[in-house]
Amino acid sequence: MPRDWRPWTIAGERIPVADGQAFDVVIVGAGIAGSALAVALAGHDLTVALVEAQPLVPPSLPAAVDVGSFDPRVSALTPRSRQLLQELGAWEAIAAYRQCPYTHMTVWDADGTGCIEFDCAEVGAPALGHIVENRAIVSALLQSVERAADITAFGGVGLQDCRRDQSAQLMQLQLADGTALRAGLLVAADGALSRVREMLAFRTREWDYGHRAIVTTVQVERSHGGTARQRFLPSGPLAFLPLPGAAGAHYCSIVWSIRDELVDDLLALDERAFCVALGDAFENRLGEVQACAPRYAFPLRQRHAVDYIQPGVALVADAAHTIHPLAGQGINLGLQDVAVLAEEVLAGRARGSNPGQAEILRRYQRRRKGDNLVMMAAMDGFKRLFEQQALPVRWLRNAGMRGVGRLKPLKQQLIRHAMGVQ
Numbered sequence: 001m002p003r004d005w006r007p008w009t010i011a012g013e014r015i016p017v018a019d020g021q022a023f024d025v026v027i028v029g030a031g032i033a034g035s036a037l038a039v040a041l042a043g044h045d046l047t048v049a050l051v052e053a054q055p056l057v058p059p060s061l062p063a064a065v066d067v068g069s070f071d072p073r074v075s076a077l078t079p080r081s082r083q084l085l086q087e088l089g090a091w092e093a094i095a096a097y098r099q100c101p102y103t104h105m106t107v108w109d110a111d112g113t114g115c116i117e118f119d120c121a122e123v124g125a126p127a128l129g130h131i132v133e134n135r136a137i138v139s140a141l142l143q144s145v146e147r148a149a150d151i152t153a154f155g156g157v158g159l160q161d162c163r164r165d166q167s168a169q170l171m172q173l174q175l176a177d178g179t180a181l182r183a184g185l186l187v188a189a190d191g192a193l194s195r196v197r198e199m200l201a202f203r204t205r206e207w208d209y210g211h212r213a214i215v216t217t218v219q220v221e222r223s224h225g226g227t228a229r230q231r232f233l234p235s236g237p238l239a240f241l242p243l244p245g246a247a248g249a250h251y252c253s254i255v256w257s258i259r260d261e262l263v264d265d266l267l268a269l270d271e272r273a274f275c276v277a278l279g280d281a282f283e284n285r286l287g288e289v290q291a292c293a294p295r296y297a298f299p300l301r302q303r304h305a306v307d308y309i310q311p312g313v314a315l316v317a318d319a320a321h322t323i324h325p326l327a328g329q330g331i332n333l334g335l336q337d338v339a340v341l342a343e344e345v346l347a348g349r350a351r352g353s354n355p356g357q358a359e360i361l362r363r364y365q366r367r368r369k370g371d372n373l374v375m376m377a378a379m380d381g382f383k384r385l386f387e388q389q390a391l392p393v394r395w396l397r398n399a400g401m402r403g404v405g406r407l408k409p410l411k412q413q414l415i416r417h418a419m420g421v422q
């Protein structure tokens with residue numbers, strides 16, 4: 001498609017689009033998953049539209065490095081996710097901005113002596129993963145979207161309605177500004193509260209974890225040394241994720257998942273009192289918590305769509321599944337959905353098939369659902385295990401952690417799985 005077809009460029013220039021224009025693929029949601037999928041499908045003789053309710057402007061990235069300069073939302077990207085972003089041409093911009101590799105991970109139980117350490121050297125890898133600010137990932141992907149001549153981006157205008165046109169075998173979409181579009185394949189990448197999932201009555205299985213996650217950035221007294229740390233407290237897990245430092249100052253991103261009823265009191269504390277409470281909860285393993293950026297709280301809910309597909313429609317990433325952030329796997333699973341869906345659509349294209357063809361979508365669902373279920377069950381199991389206060393469970397849990405630490409092959413397998421390389 002010639003570039004002039006772009007109805008709404010990222011730079012904000014408006015170009016009229018023919019009403020009811022048909023696209024091979026329409027992706028709703030330009031978060032990490034949606035923009036990654038658009039880039040993955042670009043350049044393959046497909047017409048792709050990307051619809052985003054928020055203005056489609058790459059987020060601005062502060063040059064200063066101080067406690068307030070970091071995005072409170074970060075992702076622990078596995079080497080596999082990093083590889084995908086590299087293939088999409090986005091990793092270069094992320095690396096040129098800032099990210100923090102972590103080579104070591106320490107996890108310990110607040111209720112005993114159980115502790116387990118993972119090191120990248122155990123599996124001969126240069127790092128276990130990278131901590132990257134979400135806005136840096138989105139910004140890099142939107143730059144790739146902007147470079148792709150065959151992605152038509154609709155920014156600042158949400159999807160309002162969608163229905164199936166049985167006769168034409170196309171999805172009919174209506175945007176909030178009245179624009180009508182048709183799609184051979186509609187992809188819902190519109191996040192945990194997906195409107196597409198709701199409008200098309202996809203069923204979900206879901207339950208509340210009874211946790212909210214407080215996220216923020218802190219400055220700590222001592223260097224994190226490239227180690228991601230997590231302490232399992234009876235009230236929930238607390239993670240200190242390493243961030244790039246500057247001029248002798250050390251920063252970590254915090255994900256403190258904690259029982260719902262305790263969150264409001266923590267949010268109400270002034271900065272100094274919150275730093276003290278956080279330091280106590282973390283056993284001050286990096287010395288004093290010296291400063292803290294504004295805090296945000298996210299409700300945590302496990303949600304899994306019973307089906308990821310309907311005729312002409314696919315759900316990806318958080319629209320299909322959300323899990324507890326305790327192992328930082330959410331967007332890593334989402335990016336694998338994106339990689340597999342793109343692979344199946346492009347393989348179908350090479351056979352001359354429409355992207356919405358049932359077999360393509362069935363193959364996508366078959367390849368992704370099992371993997372996602374295993375990870376979700378594991379995260380749920382961990383959360384429940386560490387909540388148990390009964391003495392025998394606590395003893396077993398601590399003994400188990402020490403035992404796994406001594407079993408080299410099992411530990412290597414766990415590391416590789418968490419890195420997404422197995």
Ligand SMILES: Cc1cc2nc3c(=O)[nH]c(=O)nc-3n(C[C@H](O)[C@H](O)[C@H](O)COP(=O)(O)OP(=O)(O)OC[C@H]3O[C@@H](n4cnc5c(N)ncnc54)[C@H](O)[C@@H]3O)c2cc1C
Nearest residue numbers: 029031032033053076158159190191317318328330331332
């Ligand atoms: C506290 C916390 C910590 C986390 N840490 C990690 C981690 O370390 N590692 C990890 O892998 N994952 C982590 N996750 C999970 C990760 O953040 C999510 O999996 C990821 O952000 C989901 O990306 P997405 O693109 O699917 O959805 P989103 O980022 O929610 O993007 C959806 C997009 O769709 C748009 N949209 C919504 N409705 C419409 C509409 N009607 N029309 C048009 N556009 C629409 C929205 O504006 C948005 O831009 C964490 C989650 C939480 C809550």
